[in-house]
Amino acid sequence: MKEEVRLNRRDFIGRTTFWAAAASLAAGATQAGNSQINDSTVPPPSRLGVGFLGVGIRGTLLLEASMKVAGVEPVVACDLYTGHLDRAKEVAGSKLEVTGDYQQVLSRKDIDAVVIAAPDHWHKQLVKDALDAGKHVYCEKPLTHRWEDGEDLIKWSKASGLVTQVGSQYMSMPCARKATEMIKSGKLGQITMVEGKIHRNSSTGAWYYPIPPDASPRTVNWKRFIGDSKWYDFDLRRFFQWRLFWDYSGGLPTDLFVHLVTATHQLMGVTAPDQVVSFGDIYRWREYRDVPDQMTALAKYPEGFTLKLTSTANNGHPGPALTFYGTEGTLEYNGGSMTYYYEPRREDFRYPTHSWPTATVDKFKKIMDLNDDLQPLKNPPPATEEPTVFNPGDGTEGSTTAHMRNWYDAIRGEDKAVEPMEIGVNAVNVGHMVNVSFRNNKIVRWNPRTRKVEM
Numbered sequence: 001m002k003e004e005v006r007l008n009r010r011d012f013i014g015r016t017t018f019w020a021a022a023a024s025l026a027a028g029a030t031q032a033g034n035s036q037i038n039d040s041t042v043p044p045p046s047r048l049g050v051g052f053l054g055v056g057i058r059g060t061l062l063l064e065a066s067m068k069v070a071g072v073e074p075v076v077a078c079d080l081y082t083g084h085l086d087r088a089k090e091v092a093g094s095k096l097e098v099t100g101d102y103q104q105v106l107s108r109k110d111i112d113a114v115v116i117a118a119p120d121h122w123h124k125q126l127v128k129d130a131l132d133a134g135k136h137v138y139c140e141k142p143l144t145h146r147w148e149d150g151e152d153l154i155k156w157s158k159a160s161g162l163v164t165q166v167g168s169q170y171m172s173m174p175c176a177r178k179a180t181e182m183i184k185s186g187k188l189g190q191i192t193m194v195e196g197k198i199h200r201n202s203s204t205g206a207w208y209y210p211i212p213p214d215a216s217p218r219t220v221n222w223k224r225f226i227g228d229s230k231w232y233d234f235d236l237r238r239f240f241q242w243r244l245f246w247d248y249s250g251g252l253p254t255d256l257f258v259h260l261v262t263a264t265h266q267l268m269g270v271t272a273p274d275q276v277v278s279f280g281d282i283y284r285w286r287e288y289r290d291v292p293d294q295m296t297a298l299a300k301y302p303e304g305f306t307l308k309l310t311s312t313a314n315n316g317h318p319g320p321a322l323t324f325y326g327t328e329g330t331l332e333y334n335g336g337s338m339t340y341y342y343e344p345r346r347e348d349f350r351y352p353t354h355s356w357p358t359a360t361v362d363k364f365k366k367i368m369d370l371n372d373d374l375q376p377l378k379n380p381p382p383a384t385e386e387p388t389v390f391n392p393g394d395g396t397e398g399s400t401t402a403h404m405r406n407w408y409d410a411i412r413g414e415d416k417a418v419e420p421m422e423i424g425v426n427a428v429n430v431g432h433m434v435n436v437s438f439r440n441n442k443i444v445r446w447n448p449r450t451r452k453v454e455m
């Protein structure tokens with residue numbers, strides 16, 4: 001059910017908020033509709049037994065989204081904090097088994113696929129072990145914690161023959177196809193600039209997530225959380241607020257820019273910038289954090305445009321997540337909705353000829369065949385169009401559920417996974433380049449031949 005409305009530009013500005021974008025981006029699962037087919041002539045879909053590795057904030061949403069897909073049976077959840085396992089049972093019912101050891105999940109015959117929503121520093125190992133155990137894999141963004149790990153993941157995934165999906169739900173946004181077609185059709189003309197932003201202004205937005213009151217060495221498996229990363233003594237802040245530390249997270253560039261980059265790559269049909277430069281700092285949230293609370297980056301693409309990325313934890317002013325600027329129009333894109341602004345090619349000869357004597361202007365008008373407004377008499381530029389709003393409306397299922405459903409369908413051979421490893425690696429690599437530039441205070445380059453980051 002597509003709703004296409006025309007609004008006055010002034011009416012519209014201010015309505016498209018970042019928070020609307022963020023809602024469709026981050027909370028896709030909560031707005032998900034249940035579009036399961038209810039037709040007795042259609043055979044029920046085959047059963048898929050699924051294990052969940054990491055059922056914290058995101059894993060719980062993925063569990064809920066999976067429960068909306070017919071035939072999908074959450075069998076077991078694995079986590080390192082007992083409170084998250086108790087919550088998973090509340091969500092999925094007491095039949096759901098729970099464990100603190102992911103190898104117990106991978107060794108089960110009744111598990112076809114696993115959903116990985118552990119912190120970033122665990123992704124590579126969990127994906128590898130799951131593929132080795134013959135399980136289809138859905139792994140949350142950012143796929144890698146270091147750019148050097150991406151190529152292995154692509155290789156292992158291809159060699160496995162299993163269906164892998166990276167969890168950037170922007171790939172499954174309701175407006176994604178229409179926006180891609182619009183850009184491809186040339187409706188925006190030549191696009192030379194894209195701007196993306198995700199801003200927040202709260203302690204939660206700055207990633208100081210609250211620590212549950214029952215958290216202790218009894219309820220948290222600290223040693224397993226540390227895994228192969230540098231050893232620290234038991235620290236609940238590191239466990240629950242891991243995004244603040246380079247040991248487990250790439251900060252704003254890999255955690256948030258990755259969404260904007262994924263959508264830019266998808267809509268523009270590109271895979272990698274050739275140069276990236278960035279600036280960041282900890283301007284406000286200074287307590288025990290490694291990662292900047294504000295980042296700005298420029299990524300220059302060989303296809304002929306520059307992507308500007310910003311994210312701050314110090315202001316939540318609304319605005320579109322992505323804006324595509326073309327010679328014929330502008331597209332404000334929020335994934336769940338978008339607005340196209342027509343941009344007529346109109347010369348304003350009045351400004352530069354204002355200092356000419358009237359007789360000279362008259363001569364110019366004649367030579368150029370212009371009317372009194374100094375616009376062409378033949379083929380005058382078309383009148384300005386009102387902005388066009390595309391809003392897929394209530395019937396559209398949430399992007400997270402759509403993204404997971406696409407993966408489950410692909411496992412059953414009924415569809416193709418929209419975000420195989422290579423797409424996820426290409427997107428997160430831009431975030432890694434932003435961080436390499438930030439740490440070294442240099443422009444960094446992507447070598448498409450060697451698929452390596454260079455300085």
Ligand SMILES: NC(=O)c1ccc[n+]([C@@H]2O[C@H](COP(=O)([O-])OP(=O)(O)OC[C@H]3O[C@@H](n4cnc5c(N)ncnc54)[C@H](O)[C@@H]3O)[C@@H](O)[C@H]2O)c1
Nearest residue numbers: 054056057058059079080081084117118119120140141142
């Ligand atoms: N696609 C999105 O919009 C989106 C949104 C939020 C988070 N994420 C991603 O999801 C992942 C998890 O983020 P979160 O916010 O849910 O974090 P979280 O801290 O709330 O949850 C992570 C959970 O993983 C568990 N865990 C850690 N190591 C584990 C291991 N070895 N085996 C099993 N469980 C383990 C922890 O106990 C914790 O409960 C991150 O990679 C994050 O970037 C994606």
